[in-house]
Amino acid sequence: MSQPPIGVIGAGTMGQGIAQVLLTSGFDVRQYDIADEQLERARGAIDKGLGKLVAKERLAETDKVAALARLSTSTALEDLAECEVIIEAAPENPDLKERLFRDLSALTPDAILASNTSSLSLTRLAAVSERPERVVGMHFFNPVPVLKLVEVIRAEQTSDATVARVEALAKALGKTAVAVGDSPGFAVNRLLVPMINEAAFLVQEGAATPEAVDEAMKLGAAHPMGPLALGDLIGLDVCLAIMEVLQEGFGDPKYRPCPLLKRMVAAGYLGRKSGRGFHVYDERP
Numbered sequence: 001m002s003q004p005p006i007g008v009i010g011a012g013t014m015g016q017g018i019a020q021v022l023l024t025s026g027f028d029v030r031q032y033d034i035a036d037e038q039l040e041r042a043r044g045a046i047d048k049g050l051g052k053l054v055a056k057e058r059l060a061e062t063d064k065v066a067a068l069a070r071l072s073t074s075t076a077l078e079d080l081a082e083c084e085v086i087i088e089a090a091p092e093n094p095d096l097k098e099r100l101f102r103d104l105s106a107l108t109p110d111a112i113l114a115s116n117t118s119s120l121s122l123t124r125l126a127a128v129s130e131r132p133e134r135v136v137g138m139h140f141f142n143p144v145p146v147l148k149l150v151e152v153i154r155a156e157q158t159s160d161a162t163v164a165r166v167e168a169l170a171k172a173l174g175k176t177a178v179a180v181g182d183s184p185g186f187a188v189n190r191l192l193v194p195m196i197n198e199a200a201f202l203v204q205e206g207a208a209t210p211e212a213v214d215e216a217m218k219l220g221a222a223h224p225m226g227p228l229a230l231g232d233l234i235g236l237d238v239c240l241a242i243m244e245v246l247q248e249g250f251g252d253p254k255y256r257p258c259p260l261l262k263r264m265v266a267a268g269y270l271g272r273k274s275g276r277g278f279h280v281y282d283e284r285p
Contacts, residue, residue, distance in 0.1 A: 005030045006169075007086035007111075009100060011042035011073070013235075013273065014116055015089040017144025020046045023067040024059065024145075025173050030080055031073045039073040046071065049145060081107055085169060087138055089116040092241045098128045105129035112162055114138035118189050118238065119245040122155035122182045132157035138166050139186060140175075142234060150175045151186050184249030185242060192230075193242045197258050199227040203278065204260035210278040228278035232271030236278075240265045 008019045011033035019042070022029045033039050050067055053059035059067075072079075077100075080086055086104060090096055097115065104113055105128075113135050115125055126135035137153025150170040154163055163179070170177040180187045199217075202208045208216070214226020231239050240262060246255040264270075264277065271277030 003027070004082055004084045005072070007032065007080040007083035008089060009033075009080075009086060010089035010091070010116075011035075011038045012089065012091070013142060014140060014144065016042045016045045016049070017142065018087055018089055018116065018140055019071065020049050021140075021144055021173050021175075023070055024050070024053070024063075026070075028070045029072070030083060031071065032075070032077060032080055033073070034075060036075055039075070043068075043071065043073065053145075077103060077107060080104070080111075083108060083111055085112045085114060085165070087114045087116060089140075092118060092120065092238060094120055094124070097125060101125050101135065102128045105131055110134075112136065112165055114166055116140055119185045119242045121184070121249075122153050123157065126155040126157040133159040134162050136162050136166050137182070137186070138170070139188075141188070148174070148176050149188070150177050151188065152177045152179050153182055153186055154179065155182050185246050189242050190246065193239050194246070194255065196227045196231040196234075196239050197243050197255075197261060199231070200258035200261045200278075203228070204258055232277035232279055232281075234271070235273055236261060236269065236271050237265045 005028035006022055008015050008029055008031045011031055015031065019029050019031050031039065031042065047068060050059060050064040054061055054064050088097065088100055090100060097120065101113055109131055113129060115122060115137050116139055117137060118139060122135060122137045126132035129135050135155055136158050137151065139151035139153060141147040141149050152163060152166055167177040199213045202213055203210055210228045214229050217223045217226045240257055243255060243257040268274055269276045272281050275281050
C-alpha cells in the first residue's frame with residue numbers, strides 16, 4: 001500500500017527545496033501556494049534542480065522523470081486533506097502562519113503540522129491548533145538539497161510521538177535531525193544572524209567594505225562563505241525578520257537590527273533573490 005503524500009505549503013525558495021528533497025527520497029508531494037504562477041515557477045526550479053543531479057550523475061534521468069510525476073500542485077488548501085505530514089514553508093509572518101495552522105488543524109485533524117519557521121515560537125503556533133501535540137518545528141536550511149541539518153523544535157505541547165515521526169522523516173531524507181528547544185531563533189539563527197547583523201554594522205560604520213568583511217571571515221575564521229554573502233543567500237528580509245524576533249523575544253539591545261540592514265530591505269535590496277544585496281548578482285537563483 002502506498003504512503004499518503006506529504007504536503008508542502010509555500011512554493012518559494014525553501015518550499016521548492018523541501019519538495020525536491022522529498023521527491024528524490026521517493027515521497028509523493030502535494031505542494032500548495034496561493035498563486036498558480038508561483039507553483040509553476042517552483043515546478044520549473046525543481047526540474048532544474050533535478051537536472052543538475054542528473055548532470056552530476058547523482059540521479060538517473062528515469063528517476064528524475066518519476067520524481068516530477070510524484071509532484072502535484074494546488075491553490076486549494078483542501079487538497080492537502082489526505083496528507084499525514086504537512087510541512088509549512090510560508091513567509092515568516094506570524095499572523096499568516098497562525099491562520100494556516102488554525103485552518104489546517106480543522107482540515108486535517110490527524111496530520112502532523114511541521115513548520116519550517118526560522119525563528120517564530122512553535123508553542124504559539126501550537127496554541128492555535130486543535131491538536132497542539134501534533135505541531136512541531138522542522139527547520140531546514142538553504143539550500144535544502146545540500147545542507148544536512150534539520151532543527152527539530154519541540155513546542156511545549158508537542159508529543160514524543162510527533163518528535164519521533166519528524167526525526168524519522170528527516171533521516172529518510174538523508175538529513176541529520178538536531179533537537180532544540182522553543183527559544184527565539186532556536187540554535188543556528190540565534191548564533192548566525194547576529195553575526196550577519198554585526199557585519200552590516202561594520203559596513204555602515206565604514207570600518208570595512210562588504211568584500212573585505214567576507215574575505216576576512218573566509219580567511220581568518222575558515223568560513224566557506226562570508227557573513228554578508230551568506231546574508232544575501234538567506235535573504236536580507238529574512239535576516240531582518242529574525243533580528244526583530246530576537247529583539248522582541250529577549251528584549252536585549254544586543255539584538256538591535258542594524259539601520260543599514262533595515263534601509264536595504266526597505267529599498268528592496270534583499271540579496272540574491274532580488275539581484276542585489278551587499279553584493280550585486282548577475283543572475284537570480
